[in-house]
Amino acid sequence: MKKTRNGRRIFSREFRIEAVKRVQKGEKQSAVARDLKIAVTLIARWRRQVREGGESALCEIGHRRSKNSATETGHSDARVAELERLVGRQQAAIDFLEQALRQVEELRRTKKDDGATASSK
Numbered sequence: 001m002k003k004t005r006n007g008r009r010i011f012s013r014e015f016r017i018e019a020v021k022r023v024q025k026g027e028k029q030s031a032v033a034r035d036l037k038i039a040v041t042l043i044a045r046w047r048r049q050v051r052e053g054g055e056s057a058l059c060e061i062g063h064r065r066s067k068n069s070a071t072e073t074g075h076s077d078a079r080v081a082e083l084e085r086l087v088g089r090q091q092a093a094i095d096f097l098e099q100a101l102r103q104v105e106e107l108r109r110t111k112k113d114d115g116a117t118a119s120s121k
Helices: 013-024 029-036 040-053 069-110
Strands: none
Touching: 013 029, 013 040, 029 040
């Protein structure tokens, strides 16, 4: 573990991720903090960062992330999910129309040339 000039401890990204994972698995925040000899507020902050921006929100030491990166990540994830749903609906519509077209073509092939209209049943 590194320390800054003023004596503050610097925790590695892996350390922070492991602490958050322990809490996510069901351990109490206070117990994890006590075991790791850190403040409960640190774990709470790390958990919030992971919740808002995923594990990538816990940036490496010396790499600051922009204040908007967590919210941008959340918005981009929501946008990707929205677009995936749209693509799914469009694919379902295409499949339906292809099936309808096949049925119409099948009816045309089986239609007799006596001038009668083919049944749709």
